[in-house]
Amino acid sequence: MEQMQWFLMGVLFTLSVFALAWLSVKVRLQWYVWAGMITGVLLILFGIGWAGASFMEGISQSGSMGLIFFCGPGIVMIILLWRFLIAPEFEKQAK
């Protein structure tokens, strides 16, 4: 089960790198946007890893808190960056 978790984490990490690589091809962004996006992705991956390990160990409270306190801010960070910095940049560069 532990090996499976590491495998899935690897898959998710690879997908995240692909997603960020796609973004870098599509739009030119400031360094701080990249820093925010990478932090957000890492927070989400860390939260998933934390929660997966906790749920497997049967400590559901820790897993839940991991998802809320790591994945939650990660998702919020990515959404806010997308709404206010990335999406406008897409529109600007499309023109």
Add this chain to the structure above:
Amino acid sequence: MSPEENIEGFPWGRIVEAFAWASLVIAFVIGQIAAQTDYESLLIKQMPDVEFERSQVNRELPIVYNIKKDGKQLPEVVVMSEGTGYGGPIVLGIKAKRTDEGASLSEVILLSHKETPAFMDKINNKQFFRQFAGESVSNNFIVDDDIDAVSGATVSSKGFTTAVRKAVHLGAAKHLNLDATWQEPRWHFDVNEIILVSLFVLAFYSVYRKDKLAKYTRYAVMIGSLVFVGFYANLSINLGNIAGIFMGYVPTPQQHPLWWIMMAGALGSVLILGRNIYCHQICPFKVVQDLLQKLSGIKLRIKPEIQRKSRMLIFFLSWIALMLIFLSTHPALGSYEPFAMMFSLEGLGIQWYILPAALLGSLFVPSFWCRMFCPVGLYLNEMVRLRRSIRDRIFGKSKSTTVKVDLE
């Protein structure tokens, strides 16, 4: 004719509905029969090394058991006591012995309870019952007077203390013929009760008025309910509360006045005004979801078909939860809502899986939990519909019949 009847030509929907109701009634009856209190077996379970014999001298309430060890009668007796805690009925065994002044308590033993495990952990960790040892039966036994409540489990503390007080004072008066020198607890309207009543009043105002002030009032109620109803008092209504009412697990107004105000406000607004004020204005979890929704700005639409199916999912989940509650006669066991986890970080197994799903879901779908999973919201809205249809039958259909009751 329902869709099921059209498709199959057979009223499957009605049969499933009838089965659900019948099974709930049966589970309720079985639970009530199985929950009959057998004092002696409860005592033996807690103290297996001694024998118990019901006192023939003290025939009046409270019930008293003599304790025997190796055939010899011990100086202590056990006075049985029943009361209501936060989750339901509690049974206590109060060990007492005669003294020159009358009698004193040696130990209070919790024999049976329906409290939420997280609250019981607090009670046990703080060794709440230890403070009763050595106290005279003539003491007041009033929380915040001569008894200290456990922070975060105040209602349970009050319930246990009330149960001890009633049994001990009754025994002191009837069995020991002592004069009532103790004080009775007084009911007082605290600042907490004023805040909750104010929240409901402001919520009513913001619903019925359309001016600018009503808009600001609505924001004030949102913040107030999040801070007070959510984080401070953790008063969210859950399925266990509603099931508890059916099982008669209702705290006294003295013990938990906020519960009465909350229920009167939530159910009263539905029954009297025909509006679901609780879900729209007071529920702190709704406020959390709205804030997350504002933050993300993403509003994924749920197809009406999925919305209809989610209704069936809520009915199914709440049926399972109610079956568990009625069979176990333990309201905390069936409540799957994540409110207590959100606001006081207390919960059991599956509830911890639900909380992140509900919060993350509400980032993308407005009122995700309310629409997809919340049984309280569904039942309150159903009550609004039922009230409206009854009113329409009696007074004829009014123009305002098609008022929205969904949570959008």
